[in-house]
């Protein structure tokens with residue numbers, strides 16, 4: 369069973385322009401041209417998932433303002449009805465400025481979206497801000513997963529809104545059972561993650577960290593060491609597609625010398641144990 373826990377899609381009518389804008393941001397931020405690996409629409413992800421032999425791609429939708437969550441979540445629930453056919457499942461979206469966050473989370477629970485996605489850089493809020501704390505606290509109480517972008521964002525390097533220190537600060541107040549830090553705990557901050565976070569009961573996803581088309585990637589040695597130290601039962605395979613080709617991501621992950629049992633856990637069994645997708 370292979371589950372990609374971290375992917376993105378864009379509505380058909382804005383897919384092209386959204387990606388062009390993000391590619392320009394990456395060029396500005398990293399001084400490097402990075403091209404999106406697939407057509408960033410829903411159909412593009414569904415095709416890529418099937419081609420790569422992945423059983424399920426999970427979309428992490430980012431709400432960039434308070435008006436978006438309701439709309440995104442309603443359409444996500446609809447998409448999830450066709451999961452068997454499309455091989456796509458959508459998590460829920462929420463924005464830290466939503467004053468009606470309880471209502472939104474209740475809806476996410478009712479629509480069985482299983483988790484919420486937070487993106488502190490695009491939501492302009494630090495991860496240990498009270499506005500996130502209250503959302504995470506309530507979401508965890510409802511047994512939802514919380515997946516958060518961690519570390520530098522390729523397109524917005526000026527200010528990092530989720531660092532290992534902020535995670536530790538949040539952890540002093542709440543210890544959500546299903547917290548997933550994307551990009552192995554913090555893109556480009558892996559040494560600090562190793563020092564401060566490994567061993568805690570927090571999940572890490574592998575999204576985009578091995579992509580050699582980005583300016584920085586994790587070394588095979590460090591990825592293996594981090595998995596061994598942290599425990600393979602707390603690592604989830606992810607790609608960040610369209611920012612990493614899913615077939616290539618599987619090939620790159622396969623290079624890491626892990627035993628078959630650990631590989632299976634990471635590639636899908638952990639995610640399915642947490643969220644019971646199938």
Ligand SMILES: [Zn+2]
Nearest residue numbers: 374376575608
């Ligand atoms: Zn992402």
